[in-house]
Amino acid sequence: xxxxTAGQYxxxxxxxxxxxxxxxxxxxxxxxxxxxxxxxxxxxxxxxxKALLVPVxxxxxxxxxxxxxxxxxxxxxxxxxxxxxxxxxATYKLMTIVPEMNIFAAIFLSGFFxxxxxxxxxxxxxxxxxxxxxxxxxxxxxxxxxxxEKWAWLYNYNxxxxxxxxxxxxxxxxxxxxxxLPIVQYxxxxxxxxxxxxxxxxxxxxxxxxxxxxxxxxxxxxxxxGIKLMTAKLTAFAVSSYIVGVAGGLLVFFWKGAAxxxxxxxxxxxxxxxxxxxxxxxxxxxxxxxxxxxxxLPVILNLIPSTLGIPVDSATLEHLNVMIVGALIxxxxxxxxxxxxxxxxxxxxxxxxxxxxY
Amino acid sequence: MNALATDMxxxxxxxxxxxxxxxxxxxDNVSLSFGGVKAITDISFDILKGEIRAIIGPxxxxxxxMLNVINGFYHPQQGTITWQGKERRKIKPHEAVSQGIARTxxxxxxxxxxxxxxxxxAGRATAxxxxxxxxxxxxxxxxxxxxxHRKKVEDIIDFLEIQAIRRTPVGKLPYGLQKRVELARxxxxxxxxxxxxxxxxxMNLEEKEDMSRFILDVNQEFGTTIALIEHxxxxxxxxxxxxxxxxxxxxxxxxxxxxxxxxxxVIDAYLGVAH
Ligand SMILES: Nc1ncnc2c1ncn2[C@@H]1O[C@H](COP(=O)(O)OP(=O)(O)OP(=O)(O)O)[C@@H](O)[C@H]1O
Ligand SMILES: [Mg+2]
Numbered sequence: 001x002x003x004x005t006a007g008q009y010x011x012x013x014x015x016x017x018x019x020x021x022x023x024x025x026x027x028x029x030x031x032x033x034x035x036x037x038x039x040x041x042x043x044x045x046x047x048x049x050k051a052l053l054v055p056v057x058x059x060x061x062x063x064x065x066x067x068x069x070x071x072x073x074x075x076x077x078x079x080x081x082x083x084x085x086x087x088x089x090a091t092y093k094l095m096t097i098v099p100e101m102n103i104f105a106a107i108f109l110s111g112f113f114x115x116x117x118x119x120x121x122x123x124x125x126x127x128x129x130x131x132x133x134x135x136x137x138x139x140x141x142x143x144x145x146x147x148x149e150k151w152a153w154l155y156n157y158n159x160x161x162x163x164x165x166x167x168x169x170x171x172x173x174x175x176x177x178x179x180x181l182p183i184v185q186y187x188x189x190x191x192x193x194x195x196x197x198x199x200x201x202x203x204x205x206x207x208x209x210x211x212x213x214x215x216x217x218x219x220x221x222x223x224x225x226g227i228k229l230m231t232a233k234l235t236a237f238a239v240s241s242y243i244v245g246v247a248g249g250l251l252v253f254f255w256k257g258a259a260x261x262x263x264x265x266x267x268x269x270x271x272x273x274x275x276x277x278x279x280x281x282x283x284x285x286x287x288x289x290x291x292x293x294x295x296x297l298p299v300i301l302n303l304i305p306s307t308l309g310i311p312v313d314s315a316t317l318e319h320l321n322v323m324i325v326g327a328l329i330x331x332x333x334x335x336x337x338x339x340x341x342x343x344x345x346x347x348x349x350x351x352x353x354x355x356x357x358y
Numbered sequence: 359m360n361a362l363a364t365d366m367x368x369x370x371x372x373x374x375x376x377x378x379x380x381x382x383x384x385x386d387n388v389s390l391s392f393g394g395v396k397a398i399t400d401i402s403f404d405i406l407k408g409e410i411r412a413i414i415g416p417x418x419x420x421x422x423x424m425l426n427v428i429n430g431f432y433h434p435q436q437g438t439i440t441w442q443g444k445e446r447r448k449i450k451p452h453e454a455v456s457q458g459i460a461r462t463x464x465x466x467x468x469x470x471x472x473x474x475x476x477x478x479x480a481g482r483a484t485a486x487x488x489x490x491x492x493x494x495x496x497x498x499x500x501x502x503x504x505x506x507h508r509k510k511v512e513d514i515i516d517f518l519e520i521q522a523i524r525r526t527p528v529g530k531l532p533y534g535l536q537k538r539v540e541l542a543r544x545x546x547x548x549x550x551x552x553x554x555x556x557x558x559x560x561m562n563l564e565e566k567e568d569m570s571r572f573i574l575d576v577n578q579e580f581g582t583t584i585a586l587i588e589h590x591x592x593x594x595x596x597x598x599x600x601x602x603x604x605x606x607x608x609x610x611x612x613x614x615x616x617x618x619x620x621x622x623x624v625i626d627a628y629l630g631v632a633h
Binding site for chain 2: 203206207210214217220221224225
């Protein structure tokens with residue numbers, strides 16, 4: 001694909017503010033949507049859906065939520081996993097209380113619960129910043145997981161302490177539970193992720209996006225140009241936690257099928273944070289690139305020994321995975337804080353200017 | 359005799375002109391201290407509608423602190439501020455913006471990761487109201503509002519001749535242009551009173567000339583009242599209608615540039631005569 005912006009003059013601000021002012025970007029996105037909605041479903045195996053496509057989408061969505069808060073608004077959170085948990089438990093409770101409810105309605109509603117909890121734990125951000133705020137969100141992380149364990153009502157007093165997804169259907173098609181087809185679940189996740197991503201793009205390019213970025217870049221100046229820091233920070237917490245909560249609902253209902261409280265513990269929070277960092281803070285696309293890398297890496301590592309015929313035990317592969325991810329994070333933090341998304345931006349820029357680099 | 363009278367009527371002197379102007383802002387007996395440090399001591403002066411009012415003085419005289427008091431960033435321990443004829447209660451900076459007071463900063467305070475366009479659009483934060491639900495779907499009021507404000511911002515971009523850097527992240531711009539973008543952001547707030555804290559610091563002659571021209575144009579075309587802190591005396595003499603001089607937090611002179619220039623206290627302050 002060759003980018004050409006020359007000759008594409010905007011005659012109105014409407015046109016300039018269209019979602020993809022550069023035509024080639026539009027074709028690129030169209031291509032990705034085509035891949036996601038047509039090509040993958042036609043070609044992917046059950047394993048690919050379960051081990052690659054669905055997790056990439058769900059992790060990317062969670063990272064997108066975190067990115068709104070951390071990448072756009074500059075407020076570091078270490079509690080993403082727990083907020084995903086709030087979304088998952090809220091969906092679970094909604095589906096128990098009203099079993100005939102549409103699962104999509106339940107997931108989108110449950111986002112409001114995680115948003116409310118996010119705002120509550122975001123209140124300290126009005127007073128504290130940086131490291132101290134990160135610690136406050138870590139406290140939220142511990143507290144919420146503790147709550148998932150101790151508050152038996154949340155898991156319907158199951159002896160196992162875990163939540164299990166019941167079978168439910170939409171328009172007569174089974175979408176959740178053990179009998180749901182992976183391809184159906186994939187489509188469900190894809191539709192939700194597409195919708196939420198589109199909304200996130202709209203929010204970040206408009207008034208709220210500017211408020212968030214201004215707060216991130218220089219909060220005092222933001223205040224002095226008339227931005228209310230309280231509004232900026234709390235809306236970022238709300239929108240971010242909403243998206244993270246929706247991702248949590250998807251995680252349990254369309255992928256895992258069951259969850260124990262420790263699923264939402266710190267490792268999940270860090271995994272999402274790593275995706276956001278490697279993908280690129282302050283970018284939408286980056287979350288998807290980061291998720292592809294983080295999800296695909298262990299899968300590929302697992303395939304290497306069998307294809308090459310080298311016997312490596314799975315524990316070693318696990319360690320190898322952790323080491324590579326760790327090295328990548330350090331490399332990105334030092335060399336390219338804007339992550340994979342910046343690589344894409346650079347390539348795109350090169351194509352726009354090609355073949356005259358000046 | 360008759361001819362002389364008409365002459366005088368058509369060419370009123372500068373003093374008479376200022377005297378006829380309405381008062382926009384007045385500070386009375388304002389004192390501000392940080393712990394033991396007295397930044398401002400018992401200062402009173404006024405700013406008239408439509409004038410360019412310079413605030414000058416040696417380093418640490420309290421000029422920036424004065425602007426911070428005016429836009430509600432600092433709250434003086436003593437004294438009152440009268441804005442458009444009414445005594446003002448304690449306000450927050452964002453309230454000052456909605457009341458019509460905008461400013462630029464001594465050290466450029468732009469949003470480094472955002473484009474020039476976004477920085478200036480951010481200046482319209484208080485004017486934009488569209489609901490988050492419309493924003494989410496980029497629909498109806500949200501889209502109309504975005505376009506309406508974009509038009510105003512484009513006018514400012516044309517006015518300050520920064521079309522070419524519209525999409526550039528401001529962190530990548532040279533210092534002189536950053537100062538200009540900061541002025542653009544302040545203008546986007548459509549202020550009645552524009553506070554400029556050393557808008558030409560660190561600029562070369564050509565950039566200073568451009569900036570002077572913009573300041574005069576803003577004042578004359580939009581009728582914006584301007585309070586200007588500047589160290590370059592040439593600029594101050596050229597641009598300002600009246601000058602207030604601060605030294606060690608106290609007001610030592612107030613008047614037209616010529617009056618102030620000849621004032622012995624001012625000469626002493628600048629030459630560093632022992633107090
Ligand atoms: N936030 C603050 N905390 C403590 N002291 C302050 C603060 N702001 C200003 N001061 C002190 O108040 C005095 C006046 O400072 P101010 O910045 O207003 O001076 P200025 O006239 O703008 O100087 P310059 O020309 O160097 O910008 C200085 O002694 C300064 O150290
Ligand atoms: Mg100063």
